[in-house]
Amino acid sequence: MRGLVRVELTRLRWRRAVLLLLLACLVVPVLIAAATLWDTRPVSEAEKAEIRASSTQEIARCERKPRQYGVRPARAETRCAELVVEWQTARRDLSLARERTGSGVGVAGVLVVLLMLTATTFAGHDWNSGSISNQLLFRPRRGRLWAAKAIAVTGVALVAAAVVSTAYWLTMWATMRARDLPMLDGALTDSLAQGLRGAGLAAVAALGCYALTMLLRSTVATLGVVLAFGFASLFLVEALPVSGRWEPLDNAAAVLRNGTEYYVDVPPSCYDGRYRDRPAEGSTCDETRELPGWQGASYYGAGVLLVGAASVLSFRRRDVP
Amino acid sequence: MPDLAIQTQGLRKEFRTRRGTRVAVSDLDLAVPAGGVHGFLGPNGSGKTTTIRMLLGLARPTRGTMRLLGEPVPDRLPAVIDRVGAVVESPKFSPNLTGRQNLLLLSRSIGVPDTRVDAAVETVGLTGRDRDRYKAYSLGMKQRLAIAATLLKEPDLLILDEPTNGLDPAGIREIRETIRGLGAAGVTVLLSSHILAEVQQVCTSATIVGHGRLLASGTVEDLLGGSTAHRLVVPDLPAALAALSAAGVPATEQDGALRVETDDPAAVTRLLAARDLWLTELTPVRADLESFFLQLTAADREDAA
Numbered sequence: 001m002r003g004l005v006r007v008e009l010t011r012l013r014w015r016r017a018v019l020l021l022l023l024a025c026l027v028v029p030v031l032i033a034a035a036t037l038w039d040t041r042p043v044s045e046a047e048k049a050e051i052r053a054s055s056t057q058e059i060a061r062c063e064r065k066p067r068q069y070g071v072r073p074a075r076a077e078t079r080c081a082e083l084v085v086e087w088q089t090a091r092r093d094l095s096l097a098r099e100r101t102g103s104g105v106g107v108a109g110v111l112v113v114l115l116m117l118t119a120t121t122f123a124g125h126d127w128n129s130g131s132i133s134n135q136l137l138f139r140p141r142r143g144r145l146w147a148a149k150a151i152a153v154t155g156v157a158l159v160a161a162a163v164v165s166t167a168y169w170l171t172m173w174a175t176m177r178a179r180d181l182p183m184l185d186g187a188l189t190d191s192l193a194q195g196l197r198g199a200g201l202a203a204v205a206a207l208g209c210y211a212l213t214m215l216l217r218s219t220v221a222t223l224g225v226v227l228a229f230g231f232a233s234l235f236l237v238e239a240l241p242v243s244g245r246w247e248p249l250d251n252a253a254a255v256l257r258n259g260t261e262y263y264v265d266v267p268p269s270c271y272d273g274r275y276r277d278r279p280a281e282g283s284t285c286d287e288t289r290e291l292p293g294w295q296g297a298s299y300y301g302a303g304v305l306l307v308g309a310a311s312v313l314s315f316r317r318r319d320v321p
Numbered sequence: 322m323p324d325l326a327i328q329t330q331g332l333r334k335e336f337r338t339r340r341g342t343r344v345a346v347s348d349l350d351l352a353v354p355a356g357g358v359h360g361f362l363g364p365n366g367s368g369k370t371t372t373i374r375m376l377l378g379l380a381r382p383t384r385g386t387m388r389l390l391g392e393p394v395p396d397r398l399p400a401v402i403d404r405v406g407a408v409v410e411s412p413k414f415s416p417n418l419t420g421r422q423n424l425l426l427l428s429r430s431i432g433v434p435d436t437r438v439d440a441a442v443e444t445v446g447l448t449g450r451d452r453d454r455y456k457a458y459s460l461g462m463k464q465r466l467a468i469a470a471t472l473l474k475e476p477d478l479l480i481l482d483e484p485t486n487g488l489d490p491a492g493i494r495e496i497r498e499t500i501r502g503l504g505a506a507g508v509t510v511l512l513s514s515h516i517l518a519e520v521q522q523v524c525t526s527a528t529i530v531g532h533g534r535l536l537a538s539g540t541v542e543d544l545l546g547g548s549t550a551h552r553l554v555v556p557d558l559p560a561a562l563a564a565l566s567a568a569g570v571p572a573t574e575q576d577g578a579l580r581v582e583t584d585d586p587a588a589v590t591r592l593l594a595a596r597d598l599w600l601t602e603l604t605p606v607r608a609d610l611e612s613f614f615l616q617l618t619a620a621d622r623e624d625a626a
Contacts, residue, residue, distance in 0.1 A: 003429070004430060007426055007430045010425075010429070011415075014415075014422055014426075017417075125415065126415075129414065129415050129416055130411075130413030131413050133413055134427065135427070135430065136378065137377055137409070138474075140378045140395070140399050141399050317381070319381060320380070
């Protein structure tokens with residue numbers, strides 16, 4: 001089995017499309033990191049001087065009527081220039097906590113999508129070229145071949161996503177330290193944990209996509225089914241009286257953040273003014289419900305298990321072209 | 322090694338289509354003796370490839386039993402697959418990998434050393450082109466690569482489905498020589514082909530199938546044996562025909578000569594000479610596999626119709 005997995009890893013390594021997708025797993029997060037760091041860069045003295053020079057009329061107006069700007073007349077000479085500069089450089093500071101709900105989610109999403117594409121490209125190519133039958137002429141134990149490919153795809157996806165996520169959060173952390181920004185205790189650990197949960201989600205998504213491709217024997221069909229599932233589930237959850245607990249994105253968020261909240265419809269009587277304060281948690285009128293991380297993991301785990309079982313059974317029983 | 326390298330009994334394969342069930346192989350009893358080159362003949366759609374695919378575990382039989390090198394398959398296929406090399410239909414490799422990379426992936430999957438790839442590449446004459454991408458290969462080169470893949474295992478049994486497809490005449494001759502050589506070296510070769518002359522030249526025995534059924538099987542000599550036809554030319558054909566008919570020797574006029582069925586041509590010569598009919602030509606009509614095959618498959622088509 002170990003030998004077969006090694007062969008599948010070599011096959012992955014030799015596929016150009018797979019390498020390009022793995023490269024994209026590195027490049028896109030680097031671009032996201034660069035954009036995040038640029039958006040949160042400290043304002044330099046040169047920038048301040050440039051803004052001051054281009055805003056002389058605004059600063060003069062503030063100095064003439066400081067109270068309209070909320071500035072005490074005694075401090076107008078120094079404060080007005082500071083205030084105008086602050087307005088025009090309203091740039092947030094880098095924060096691990098904020099990035100965990102912002103760019104960090106983006107990185108995880110990008111990794112999930114790219115690694116799903118990697119898995120379906122890898123498996124689909126075997127069917128498209130017909131080389132799967134050649135492989136079976138050398139290794140006829142179909143279950144083992146399926147498993148070796150699954151281990152290779154999932155392992156590569158997990159390692160790639162974990163390395164990229166960890167590098168992303170360490171970059172953010174190092175930059176905050178370099179910029180001398182305040183950091184909450186455990187912020188780095190929480191961010192790294194979120195990154196690893198995202199890597200796990202990406203690996204499971206890759207496994208699911210691989211299993212679906214082995215079942216449908218086509219990359220295009222797999223992508224069609226995944227897209228259809230995504231759209232259909234969003235619309236069905238909206239259109240039918242189905243709990244938001246089944247929405248794919250909420251479940252992904254629950255895994256990533258180790259728990260999230262989703263919205264539920266409440267009876268109209270909740271809006272008749274009886275409740276002046278926020279309704280008690282979990283009560284009939286509470287519009288939000290907890291969606292724990294384990295439930296999100298079960299949602300995707302069960303899906304992948306079902307597709308995986310169907311895929312293995314089909315691969316073991318159906319004729320191979 | 323068992324007496325039979327390949328054996329099937331009551332082998333049947335049905336495909337479900339929109340129009341109903343199509344029978345590709347119908348109760349086929351195949352017996353390929355160990356050693357030598359065995360031809361597997363049949364017109365297109367006669368079930369040859371389906372039979373090979375079932376033997377190799379790529380397709381499931383609807384019913385029937387199969388044995389490869391004495392082992393029941395597909396149950397024991399993993400136990401014998403390392404001794405069986407096969408090319409099924411057109412070669413199937415990853416187009417973006419080089420020929421060498423494709424072979425390396427296969428050789429490493431069965432744990433044979435990479436040096437065997439070099440040997441196989443050399444045997445099929447691909448040295449120097451093995452580092453080109455597979456998609457840049459001609460059809461003939463693809464066939465050679467497929468045969469190289471079968472040699473990675475150093476097999477006891479080779480199953481080749483139309484292995485000379487797309488090869489140039491020199492390539493065809495090389496492959497035939499390779500097949501003959503393998504047969505002489507003790508490897509059993511099952512050669513599925515529609516090129517009848519190829520089978521007649523290379524094979525020691527053959528099986529002919531039509532519409533998924535066995536039509537004939539045996540050594541090539543046996544299949545062609547029993548032919549007593551002779552071509553006979555005399556100046557007075559009607560007189561000779563009358564004399565032979567009167568003597569009870571079957572004869573027909575054909576292309577300005579007589580076709581005579583006899584196992585004693587000397588007696589025919591004496592008979593005609595006694596009636597002052599002097600032969601200018603007496604030639605045995607050589608039976609060939611093509612005539613035999615066409616005769617068999619034509620009869621099968623009539624039966625099926």
